[in-house]
Amino acid sequence: MRSALYRLAMIIGASSILFTACFASTDWAAKGPTEESYSQESLTLGASVYSDTCASCHGRDGSGSFGPALLGKGHKYAYQDQRRLIERGRRSMPGFGASLTDKEIEAVLAHIRVGFFANRNDELPG
Numbered sequence: 001m002r003s004a005l006y007r008l009a010m011i012i013g014a015s016s017i018l019f020t021a022c023f024a025s026t027d028w029a030a031k032g033p034t035e036e037s038y039s040q041e042s043l044t045l046g047a048s049v050y051s052d053t054c055a056s057c058h059g060r061d062g063s064g065s066f067g068p069a070l071l072g073k074g075h076k077y078a079y080q081d082q083r084r085l086i087e088r089g090r091r092s093m094p095g096f097g098a099s100l101t102d103k104e105i106e107a108v109l110a111h112i113r114v115g116f117f118a119n120r121n122d123e124l125p126g
């Protein structure tokens, strides 16, 4: 009896977590680009690094696929935290600190924090 009640409590607990995860999530894309400004050179390089290295998991336009959507996520992470995540990876995301140069990592950050929005209607290279 006690364990049946316990299980019921667990089910209710788990469902409310699921409910929160599904319905109370932030609409990051609506937050748009971050305040930083980047050079056109960096944005252009970033768009091509992104389409070569990240688009397969995060979608060409950043709307997500195997990996989560990235649009507007510059508001979820401070620059350094987002940079660290890209360099080191996290769970099923590989790290790119060894395969990309500093310049390429800076450029891809420029792309996902700002360039996505600036270039949305332009053709992406690659």
Ligand code: HEC
Binding pocket: 050, 053, 054, 055, 056, 057, 058, 066, 067, 068, 069, 070, 073, 076, 082, 085, 086, 090, 091, 092, 093, 094, 096, 108, 112
């Ligand atoms: C092999 C697939 C894969 C590739 C390639 C990949 N990612 Fe990811 N990425 C993921 C997964 C899966 C997650 C979720 C990680 C987790 O659950 O902790 C993620 C998470 C992220 C996050 C955090 C998103 C959030 O909502 O918190 C960022 C930022 C990110 N990736 C950026 C990039 C960038 C930039 C590149 C290219 C340099 C890249 N990723 C390449 C699979 C990938």
